[in-house]
Amino acid sequence: MAGDVQGEARQRLSHRVDGNGVVADGSPARRLEEDAALLGRLLAAAAGPLHSDGQMPQVSEDDMGAGLGLLTGMRLSLDRLEAQAVMGARRQGMDWRQIARHQGLNSSQAASQRYQRLVTRLEEIRQGVR
Numbered sequence: 830m831a832g833d834v835q836g837e838a839r840q841r842l843s844h845r846v847d848g849n850g851v852v853a854d855g856s857p858a859r860r861l862e863e864d865a866a867l868l869g870r871l872l873a874a875a876a877g878p879l880h881s882d883g884q885m886p887q888v889s890e891d892d893m894g895a896g897l898g899l900l901t902g903m904r905l906s907l908d909r910l911e912a913q914a915v916m917g918a919r920r921q922g923m924d925w926r927q928i929a930r931h932q933g934l935n936s937s938q939a940a941s942q943r944y945q946r947l948v949t950r951l952e953e954i955r956q957g958v959r
Contacts, residue, residue, distance in 0.1 A: 838898040839864065842868070842895050842896065842899070858906075861906045861910070871893070875892075908951055909951065911947060915944050915947075925938070928944075
């Protein structure tokens with residue numbers, strides 16, 4: 830269900846921004862990159878200069894709604910990617926102190942707690958609790 834909303838938003842913004850409507854399947858990171866680019870172009874268009882007649886740029890309420898809809902999926906994708914990256918770092922032998930440093934956190938405890946909150950949130954989403 831949420832995937833349909835994301836797909837529709839992606840399709841809408843692909844048409845809106847690119848004009849070709851092609852949505853490439855790929856890795857979660859690639860899809861996130863594409864969604865971020867779509868959202869960035871939409872926001873640039875919305876913040877663009879007024880037309881010569883003084884009218885606002887042609888960005889509809891539906892376009893902005895589609896952009897907002899992408900954010901939920903992007904946040905979930907980022908959470909999944911972060912969890913995978915932390916798990917990969919741990920498998921590579923990094924300790925929590927090293928992970929904390931790379932995440933800009935002050936302690937190994939902060940990194941471990943962040944990861945636990947992330948995993949809990951993802952599991953709640955998977956189970957439909959959130």
